[in-house]
Amino acid sequence: MSENLVTTMIQQHRGLQADVEIILSLYNGNDHVKAEQILASLNKFKEDLVEHLKLENEIFYVELLDKMKKAKQDTTKTELFIAEMKDIEKVVYAFLEKFSTTDSINNNFLEFKSEFNGIKDALVLRIEAEESGVYSYWGLF
Secondary structure: OHHHHHHHHHHHHHHHHHHHHHHHHHHOOOOOOOHHHHHHHHHHHHHHHHHHHHHHHHHHHHHHHHHHHHOOOOOHHHHHHHHHHHHHHHHHHHHHHHOOOHHHHHHOHHHHHHHHHHHHHHHHHHHHHHHHOHHHHHHHO
C-alpha cells in the first residue's frame, strides 16, 4: 500500500476537483437554482472528501511523521502544515453542514455561491500545497 499511497491520494484529488467542477457548473451562469442537483453533488463531494481525509489523516500523515522522526528530521513545519490542513477541513465540514438541505441552498443561494467559491479556492490551494510539499517528502524517507 505504501508505494501507491501518494498515487491514490492524487487520484482522489482529481476526483474531488471533478466534484467541485460539477457543482460549479450547476450554478455558474444559471438563473434557476438547481438545489436538488447541487445537494446530490455536494453529498458525493462529501463522501469522496471523507474517504480521502481518512486515508490522508489516518495513514499518510501518521506514517510520514513516523518516517521523518525515524530519519531524525525536524517535523515541526510538517506538523504545522498538517494543523493548517485540519483547519481547512473544519471550514469545509462546517460549510457542508450549513448547506445540507435543499431548503438551506434555496433560501441562502447567494451565500452558498460565495462560500462555495471560497471552499473551491481553499481546496485548490490545499491540493497544490500537498502535491508539491508533503507528498514529495514521502519518497525521501
